[in-house]
Amino acid sequence: MRYSKQRELILNILRNRCDHPTADSIYTEARAIDSTISLGTVYRDLKVLEQTKQIHSIKTTDDKLHYDGDIRKHSHFVCNKCGNIFDIMAKPRIPSxxxxxxxxxxxxxxxxxTCKGCQ
Ligand SMILES: [Zn+2]
Ligand SMILES: [Zn+2]
Structure with a gap:
């Protein structure tokens, strides 16, 4: 597969998931579809996709970037205990x-x- 196709694949994987996966997790899924894809490509494509604002990244407590294919304006809640990332669909208020x-x-x-399940 060509690079642009692989980028498209990564974007599709992200859009179909709602669990904010890490690059490693995206790589595993992409690999199952296209065995020629490398982890380096996944990282590079994620970077390009983020720079072109097609995806978002979220920094969590595990020090890994998690990716989000949902680019509607929303905030996130990260549980410090289980690491789950919750979507908050309310628009963030911008202080006047x-x-x-x-x-x-x-x-x-x-x-x-701490999320309700961990409390
Ligand atoms: Zn939790
Ligand atoms: Zn999200």
Whole structure:
């Protein structure tokens, strides 16, 4: 498969998942479909996809980046105990004080805590 096809494959995998997988997890899934794909390609394509705003990344407590194919504006809640990432579909509020500083083009909001299952 060509590189662009592999990038498309990675994007499709991400769009079909709602569990915010890591690069390793995406790699495992991509590998099952296209055995020629390498982990390096997965990392590179994820980077390109993020730069072109087709996916989002979330930093969690396990120090690994997790990826999200859902680019609708939403926030995340990360459980410090089980590592689960929950989607919060409410739009993050932009403090009005920011207007005096500049125009917000993007915001990333991640809440950390303990989920109900772990409490
Ligand atoms: Zn939890
Ligand atoms: Zn999400």
């Amino acid at each position: 004080i920011l207007k005096g500083i500049g125009k917000v083009e993007e915001s990333k909001c991640v809440y950390y805590g």
